[in-house]
Amino acid sequence: MGLRQLSFDSLQQVLHEVQCTVVSAVGNHYFDAYVLSESSLFVYPTKIIIKTCGTTQLLKSIRPLIHHALNLGLTLVSCRYTRGNFIFPLSQPFPHTSFHEEVVYLENSLPNNLCFRKASVMPSNLPSHAWHVFSASDETRFVHFPNDFYTLEVCMTELDRTLARKFFRRPGDGKSGDAAGKEMTEISGINKINPNALVCDFAFDPCGYSMNGIDGDRYSTIHVTPEDGYSYASFECAGSIYDGDDLVRTLKRAVQVFRPAKVSVSTTTASHRVWARVAGALEPLGLKCRSCSADEFPAVGSVVFQTFTARRKKTGECGGAR
Numbered sequence: 183m184g185l186r187q188l189s190f191d192s193l194q195q196v197l198h199e200v201q202c203t204v205v206s207a208v209g210n211h212y213f214d215a216y217v218l219s220e221s222s223l224f225v226y227p228t229k230i231i232i233k234t235c236g237t238t239q240l241l242k243s244i245r246p247l248i249h250h251a252l253n254l255g256l257t258l259v260s261c262r263y264t265r266g267n268f269i270f271p272l273s274q275p276f277p278h279t280s281f282h283e284e285v286v287y288l289e290n291s292l293p294n295n296l297c298f299r300k301a302s303v304m305p306s307n308l309p310s311h312a313w314h315v316f317s318a319s320d321e322t323r324f325v326h327f328p329n330d331f332y333t334l335e336v337c338m339t340e341l342d343r344t345l346a347r348k349f350f351r352r353p354g355d356g357k358s359g360d361a362a363g364k365e366m367t368e369i370s371g372i373n374k375i376n377p378n379a380l381v382c383d384f385a386f387d388p389c390g391y392s393m394n395g396i397d398g399d400r401y402s403t404i405h406v407t408p409e410d411g412y413s414y415a416s417f418e419c420a421g422s423i424y425d426g427d428d429l430v431r432t433l434k435r436a437v438q439v440f441r442p443a444k445v446s447v448s449t450t451t452a453s454h455r456v457w458a459r460v461a462g463a464l465e466p467l468g469l470k471c472r473s474c475s476a477d478e479f480p481a482v483g484s485v486v487f488q489t490f491t492a493r494r495k496k497t498g499e500c501g502g503a504r
């Protein structure tokens with residue numbers, strides 16, 4: 183059971199450092215998935231994925247997690263940190279005041295055995311869209327180079343206004359966050375992205391939505407900020423490049439739920455070729471690829487960062503969300 187033996191109290195202690203709380207949880211044979219007040223946490227026997235937003239201090243989870251893992255007889259062999267651009271960078275508290283500051287904090291928090299380290303900012307030709315990646319691995323992890331698995335991290339902005347409204351609650355609906363979340367999952371079509379997934383969803387009041395999907399050992403997660411002017415949705419999932427058209431189908435369905443004007447997709451995998459599949463999924467939806475950059479990270483594989491914008495804007499048409 184490894185890290186799944188961590189008590190709920192220990193997890194809450196870690197989340198307290200980060201400045202967020204658990205709002206909902208679900209688990210299966212392979213892992214536990216928690217919806218947080220600020221995104222999601224996934225606990226596998228030998229891996230923890232934590233995703234947060236707003237003004238949380240995600241990197242403050244590293245030291246307590248290493249401490250709790252050591253108490254279970256587990257040592258850290260690999261760590262990866264990724265993020266896009268902060269929408270409100272000046273509001274970010276330490277250690278998230280700059281990528282440089284984050285890298286210094288990571289370097290100081292990680293044990294010396296993680297000696298293969300790399301930090302990189304992957305550019306795009308969209309202003310304010312860049313992908314920040316830090317990875318650190320030890321020798322053992324380096325020998326067992328990753329396989330067919332990929333992680334897809336999608337950031338969508340300028341969501342279609344009509345679709346974004348589905349993530350607002352009716353005032354005084356009398357529903358719990360869980361019940362209202364379930365309704366949003368259905369009316370938005372999120373339940374059709376992977377019909378095999380067990381979904382744990384939560385609706386915030388008066389608006390906002392988070393979900394985790396669990397399907398065997400695969401996770402997926404969606405977080406929605408539907409407010410006009412700074413609407414944002416993120417989608418993240420893991421899969422295998424050998425699962426036929428899964429990547430294309432899943433990505434298409436997730437993006438169709440929001441019809442954003444701008445999308446960035448970061449794919450982490452041992453194979454470079456995924457970029458073509460990503461473009462193949464989004465171009466039929468009217469999204470044009472504006473940039474694509476790739477970089478290699480020791481023991482992680484390649485990270486490909488692509489940006490897309492909607493084709494529909496014509497010369498003379500006003501900018502901004504629709």
Ligand SMILES: C[S@@+](CC[C@H](N)C(=O)[O-])C[C@H]1O[C@@H](n2cnc3c(N)ncnc32)[C@H](O)[C@@H]1O
Nearest residue numbers: 219220221235386387389390391405406407408
């Ligand atoms: C889905 S939640 C948190 C996830 C985060 N935005 C992300 O992208 O990963 C953000 C949305 O919920 C709304 N919200 C309402 N009450 C909230 C609360 N107590 N904590 C966090 N978000 C809340 C925010 O206004 C926003 O629209």
